Amino acid sequence: MRIEDVTRLELGTFVRPAEETGTGSARVETVLGYVARTPAGLLLFDTGLGEADHDTEAWYRPRRVRIEDALHTVGLAIDDVDLVVNCHLHFDHIGGNPSLGGRPIYCQRVELDTAHTTDYTVPQLVDFAGARYELLDGEAQIASGVHIIPTPGHVDGHQSVVFECEDGSIVLAGQSHDTASAWSADALAARAPALGHEQPLPPASPWMSRLLEFDPKRVVFAHDAAVWIP
Numbered sequence: 001m002r003i004e005d006v007t008r009l010e011l012g013t014f015v016r017p018a019e020e021t022g023t024g025s026a027r028v029e030t031v032l033g034y035v036a037r038t039p040a041g042l043l044l045f046d047t048g049l050g051e052a053d054h055d056t057e058a059w060y061r062p063r064r065v066r067i068e069d070a071l072h073t074v075g076l077a078i079d080d081v082d083l084v085v086n087c088h089l090h091f092d093h094i095g096g097n098p099s100l101g102g103r104p105i106y107c108q109r110v111e112l113d114t115a116h117t118t119d120y121t122v123p124q125l126v127d128f129a130g131a132r133y134e135l136l137d138g139e140a141q142i143a144s145g146v147h148i149i150p151t152p153g154h155v156d157g158h159q160s161v162v163f164e165c166e167d168g169s170i171v172l173a174g175q176s177h178d179t180a181s182a183w184s185a186d187a188l189a190a191r192a193p194a195l196g197h198e199q200p201l202p203p204a205s206p207w208m209s210r211l212l213e214f215d216p217k218r219v220v221f222a223h224d225a226a227v228w229i230p
């Protein structure tokens, strides 16, 4: 596979209230998924905004694109999907999972445990007929060149996917960072000592060095259409 074979899916938008943005203003955010034909089969990374309870709906005001419709826009159908990876199990990343029953859903064990606590996500999007979790305890290579790497931070069980393509690696970073610029700052923080900077330095995410070992040519995100390029 090649990097350009990883296709982005637009799965909707929501309005993040000012209380959560840190900027004092509300922000309209995109919800993106990714699909690629991999040595593991047709892999779908994140499935969109689920229907939440009344309070959550009122708080985020989501506009959804059904996963069926998003796949259709790129010439695919639900039946084509062989496996699902969710970066984490918040309601805005797993909305289409119930339509994908029977397929393996790759998830960190700690994330599923957390999702079974109250007030974390929408329970019906986690435990539905046909739900089949492949639970991971850390990093895993699920097929040749297809890696799942824990990237905790936003939540403890957050994970990212790396595809080692013929023309270089691409990281599906999900919500490891809200924006490509936040990733960029973190990646530079991880490289700062090697660049000759002396302490004190900002701390980098502990897993950032692991992802940079893949020498990614692209990093893409769940809530930012911007793409990081080294």
Ligand SMILES: [Zn+2]
Residues within 6 Å of the ligand: 090, 092, 093, 175, 222, 223
């Ligand atoms: Zn999210």
